[in-house]
Amino acid sequence: MTRQPLLRAENLVRDFRTGPRTIFRAVKGVSFDVARRETLGIVGESGSGKSTTARMAAKLIEPTEGLLEFDGVDVTYKAGKALRDFRGGVQVVFQDPYSSLNPRHTVEQVISAPLLYQGRKVLGGRRRVVKESMERVGLNPDHSGRYPAQFSGGQAQRIGIARALVVEPQLVICDEAVSALDVSVQAQVLDLLRDLQRDLNLSYIFIAHDLAVVRQIAHKVAVMKSGEIVEQGSREAIFDAPRHEYTQSLLAAVPQVDPSWEAARQAG
Numbered sequence: 637m638t639r640q641p642l643l644r645a646e647n648l649v650r651d652f653r654t655g656p657r658t659i660f661r662a663v664k665g666v667s668f669d670v671a672r673r674e675t676l677g678i679v680g681e682s683g684s685g686k687s688t689t690a691r692m693a694a695k696l697i698e699p700t701e702g703l704l705e706f707d708g709v710d711v712t713y714k715a716g717k718a719l720r721d722f723r724g725g726v727q728v729v730f731q732d733p734y735s736s737l738n739p740r741h742t743v744e745q746v747i748s749a750p751l752l753y754q755g756r757k758v759l760g761g762r763r764r765v766v767k768e769s770m771e772r773v774g775l776n777p778d779h780s781g782r783y784p785a786q787f788s789g790g791q792a793q794r795i796g797i798a799r800a801l802v803v804e805p806q807l808v809i810c811d812e813a814v815s816a817l818d819v820s821v822q823a824q825v826l827d828l829l830r831d832l833q834r835d836l837n838l839s840y841i842f843i844a845h846d847l848a849v850v851r852q853i854a855h856k857v858a859v860m861k862s863g864e865i866v867e868q869g870s871r872e873a874i875f876d877a878p879r880h881e882y883t884q885s886l887l888a889a890v891p892q893v894d895p896s897w898e899a900a901r902q903a904g
């Protein structure tokens with residue numbers, strides 16, 4: 637297939653002003669592609685620039701330099717209607733489900749917020765779409781009148797996913813979306829994300845400082861260090877034959893997976 641990638645980032649740079657005469661370059665020129673129906677994992681230690689990269693890719697902040705293309709269109713400096721259209725195609729799920737969901741809004745209000753922003757009229761009404769979206773992520777649609785605090789961490793993250801999906805995006809950016817969850821809940825949410833990818837033809841940018849998590853979901857992996865991508869490639873290339881010293885040291889720090897557990901996972 638010769639179709640262009642869904643998202644293409646070329647040499648994205650981001651500076652932050654840190655004082656009257658000082659600027660900090662948090663991201664120093666990163667380039668990557670996200671293919672359709674694929675997951676690009678981004679790993680790296682805290683402070684390496686993962687979230688800043690995610691925020692540029694989602695157009696929550698503007699790059700200082702560089703190019704962002706979505707579906708073959710240059711969206712780097714788009715605003716107004718073009719930006720709203722972009723937001724219909726790209727949604728974000730953040731780390732802390734409670735702080736990223738308005739506590740005074742019911743789940744129905746939370747999930748339908750992107751629809752309102754898009755100004756979309758939906759067939760059968762907003763309530764029906766919200767209930768469908770809740771069912772899709774494994775939440776009881778009868779609970780749409782409850783508040784985020786009434787849900788467990790895993791359920792609250794499902795609310796965040798339902799909110800992202802309600803506008804039927806092509807790309808979902810998950811920034812440490814499962815990092816705050818217990819391992820068993822994490823596994824359930826990762827399963828959900830994989831099912832959604834298959835059923836809805838989604839692409840993901842999946843960011844985590846935890847390599848073991850990225851390994852479970854990513855097709856391609858980019859490794860970030862100090863604002864740069866030091867290595868990127870297929871999951872196999874990165875995890876089985878890392879070339880960069882930094883990737884090797886990250887992998888060496890991960891506790892080894894029990895081989896019998898790995899065999900059981902692959903068997904079923």
Ligand SMILES: Nc1ncnc2c1ncn2[C@@H]1O[C@H](COP(=O)(O)OP(=O)(O)O)[C@@H](O)[C@H]1O
Nearest residue numbers: 652653660662681682683684685686687688689
């Ligand atoms: N708004 C900001 N102002 C100043 N520095 C920032 C800002 N946002 C992020 N940074 C800095 O940029 C670097 C990268 O941060 P971030 O992208 O959040 O990394 P990560 O998500 O990998 O932990 C860090 O040193 C952080 O302190």
Ligand SMILES: [Mg+2]
Nearest residue numbers: 686687688812
């Ligand atoms: Mg971060």
